[in-house]
Amino acid sequence: MRAGKPHRVLPGFPLALGYTLVYLALIVLIPLAAVFLKSTSLTWEQFWTVISAPRVVASYRVSFGTSLLAAAINAVFGLIFAWVLVRYSFPGKRIVDALVDLPFALPTAVAGIALTAIYAGNGWLGQWLQPLGIKVAFTPLGILVALIFIGLPFVVRTVQPVLEDLETELEEAAASLGADRWQTFYRVVLPPVLPALLTGFALAFARAVGEYGSVIFIAGNVPMVSEITPLLIITKLEQFDYPGATAIAAVMLVTSFILLFLINGLQAWANRSHGGG
Amino acid sequence: MGAAVATHWTVHSRRFEASAATREPAWVRGILIAIALAFFALFLLLPLVTVFAEALRKGWGVYFAALVDPDARSAIFLTLLVAAIAVPLNLVFGVSAAWAIAKFNFRGKQLLTTLIDLPFSVSPVVAGLIFVLLFGAQGWFGPWLMAHDVKIIFAVPGLVLATIFVTFPFVARELIPLMEAQGREEEEAAIVLGASGWQTFWRVTLPNVKWGLLYGVILSNARAMGEFGAVSVVSGHIRGRTNTMPLYVEILYNEYNFAAAFAVASLLALLALLTLVVKSLVERRGRQQLSVGEESGASA
Numbered sequence: 132m133r134a135g136k137p138h139r140v141l142p143g144f145p146l147a148l149g150y151t152l153v154y155l156a157l158i159v160l161i162p163l164a165a166v167f168l169k170s171t172s173l174t175w176e177q178f179w180t181v182i183s184a185p186r187v188v189a190s191y192r193v194s195f196g197t198s199l200l201a202a203a204i205n206a207v208f209g210l211i212f213a214w215v216l217v218r219y220s221f222p223g224k225r226i227v228d229a230l231v232d233l234p235f236a237l238p239t240a241v242a243g244i245a246l247t248a249i250y251a252g253n254g255w256l257g258q259w260l261q262p263l264g265i266k267v268a269f270t271p272l273g274i275l276v277a278l279i280f281i282g283l284p285f286v287v288r289t290v291q292p293v294l295e296d297l298e299t300e301l302e303e304a305a306a307s308l309g310a311d312r313w314q315t316f317y318r319v320v321l322p323p324v325l326p327a328l329l330t331g332f333a334l335a336f337a338r339a340v341g342e343y344g345s346v347i348f349i350a351g352n353v354p355m356v357s358e359i360t361p362l363l364i365i366t367k368l369e370q371f372d373y374p375g376a377t378a379i380a381a382v383m384l385v386t387s388f389i390l391l392f393l394i395n396g397l398q399a400w401a402n403r404s405h406g407g408g
Numbered sequence: 409m410g411a412a413v414a415t416h417w418t419v420h421s422r423r424f425e426a427s428a429a430t431r432e433p434a435w436v437r438g439i440l441i442a443i444a445l446a447f448f449a450l451f452l453l454l455p456l457v458t459v460f461a462e463a464l465r466k467g468w469g470v471y472f473a474a475l476v477d478p479d480a481r482s483a484i485f486l487t488l489l490v491a492a493i494a495v496p497l498n499l500v501f502g503v504s505a506a507w508a509i510a511k512f513n514f515r516g517k518q519l520l521t522t523l524i525d526l527p528f529s530v531s532p533v534v535a536g537l538i539f540v541l542l543f544g545a546q547g548w549f550g551p552w553l554m555a556h557d558v559k560i561i562f563a564v565p566g567l568v569l570a571t572i573f574v575t576f577p578f579v580a581r582e583l584i585p586l587m588e589a590q591g592r593e594e595e596e597a598a599i600v601l602g603a604s605g606w607q608t609f610w611r612v613t614l615p616n617v618k619w620g621l622l623y624g625v626i627l628s629n630a631r632a633m634g635e636f637g638a639v640s641v642v643s644g645h646i647r648g649r650t651n652t653m654p655l656y657v658e659i660l661y662n663e664y665n666f667a668a669a670f671a672v673a674s675l676l677a678l679l680a681l682l683t684l685v686v687k688s689l690v691e692r693r694g695r696q697q698l699s700v701g702e703e704s705g706a707s708a
Contacts, residue, residue, distance in 0.1 A: 141592060141605070141608075142599070142605035144508060144511075144512045147505070148512075150504045151504050151508050151509075152520075158569075158573055159523065159526055159527055159573065162538035162539060162573070165541040166538055169541050208443070208444075211443050212447060212448070215441050216444075217421065217424070218425070218430075219421055220421045227448055229687075235630070236627075236630045236634075236683040236684050236687075237456070237634070237680040238634025238636060238673075238676045239636050239637070240634075240673070241459060241673040241676050244459075244670065245455040245456070245458045245462075245673070248462055248666075249454055279451055280452070280455065299424065299430045302429055303429040307429070312433075312436075341530065341533070341534070342531075342532075343531065343532050343636065343637035344640075361532075361533035361534075364533050364534065364537060365640070365641065368537065368540065376537060377541065380531075380537050380538075384530065387529040387531070390529060391525070
């Protein structure tokens with residue numbers, strides 16, 4: 132398009148872009164398109180019957196409900212976590228900071244069996260919670276615990292750099308104008324952090340909705356109660372119900388696309404308000 | 409800026425702790441630190457400790473026996489094999505995508521960047537399913553593959569494809585912002601001075617982004633070796649043939665062989681810890697590189 136312009140001094144553009152597009156199409160775009168094309172093998176009515184079956188709807192409720200709650204809990208505690216890491220010094224801080232990324236690095240299946248071992252009736256925490264009437268493992272509460280684990284670094288790592296870059300002058304000005312610490316936090320510190328916090332929340336939510344490995348061990352997978360949507364896809368596949376599995380996958384994909392779109396918008400907002408300061 | 413990187417943490421907290429206006433009362437500080445550390449211990453530390461404690465519960469003998477079991481060894485080998493294929497392929501892709509996106513202007517650049525990130529927002533289960541739809545017995549290419557006796561699903565190629573998909577964006581998304589921040593002046597100078605395109609790439613671009621590159625490779629390797637959902641769909645769980653380590657952990661666990669399951673899991677946890685150590689080392693180096701890049705970009 133812009134061939135001949137002076138800044139096209141560097142070589143390799145056609146090769147690099149060509150390779151990028153071919154690889155992207157082969158690995159990502161064509162396979163994803165297969166889901167939507169395969170869904171068209173069902174009539175609209177059949178498609179609707181599959182995706183609105185009571186057991187499937189119950190799984191949406193479990194998946195979206197627990198994901199939303201986990202992301203909200205992570206938003207609150209992730210903000211506190213990031214705040215403490217940026218503002219305070221305490222022994223072991225470097226290790227704590229490095230281990231925040233553990234959920235990114237630890238295979239989900241390992242997290243799943245470890246959390247189950249902790250919260251099962253005879254587990255380290257489970258044996259204390261059980262007599263209190265709190266059952267975590269094999270209930271939706273267990274799913275929540277797994278999703279909190281998976282989502283925490285998304286919030287911390289999105290909020291942390293913004294907190295680090297905050298200038299102290301505004302807070303000092305607020306204090307000298309008579310604001311107390313809470314007012315300063317609420318009116319001065321929080322607004323510039325809010326876009327990043329919402330981005331982190333959305334990232335954690337998006338990851339939680341599709342999460343499989345860490346959840347299935349602790350969920351108990353009781354139909355209508357603690358069965359997540361990704362597991363239903365696997366169940367349908369195991370019954371060789373390919374159209375059914377694909378229909379549910381299409382619903383999940385559309386949800387992912389909407390979330391991706393939303394997150395892109397939030398990130399653009401975060402960059403604007405962050406970069407503008 | 410380079411000097412500030414080495415003492416990154418202390419400088420930052422001291423900046424806020426110095427003045428009463430940016431400091432909370434000691435009791436508030438204490439409560440917030442206590443909440444953060446309790447959350448940390450409960451959700452991060454406890455699961456990690458549990459993996460090792462459960463793995464060694466029946467002693468070192470059982471532990472090592474679980475790891476040298478032929479099925480365990482073949483799972484370890486398969487995991488290494490899959491990562492050894494998937495990670496380099498995505499590395500080449502990531503470099504190529506970053507070169508095109510960061511060094512050139514073209515229409516649709518933003519869309520392309522978003523599409524590269526797409527696999528991150530797709531559920532791992534769906535990531536596996538798409539390859540079953542393409543290459544499975546009932547899939548588009550299924551009959552053709554069957555006629556030519558090529559197995560992709562329930563075989564190693566399927567595991568590789570699913571792994572490539574889930575680790576697709578890692579290298580590219582590390583390199584694109586880094587190379588964008590560094591601009592193209594250095595490369596242009598090299599070209600003007602008579603270097604060839606490849607010379608410029610190997611001697612100028614690559615040294616400039618090596619830490620970012622390593623960072624992306626480490627993260628994609630960790631994900632490649634630890635992926636569960638996507639490979640679970642395409643694997644078929646054939647013991648000793650198509651079981652990667654995470655899938656083997658699941659099988660052992662479902663057979664109530666907890667000690668062996670946690671023994672294999674502990675290897676994966678060690679890999680995760682190693683990943684985090686290398687990652688924080690690279691982060692410190694890389695931050696230096698990026699900040700230098702930002703400075704030279706800002707001065708241009």
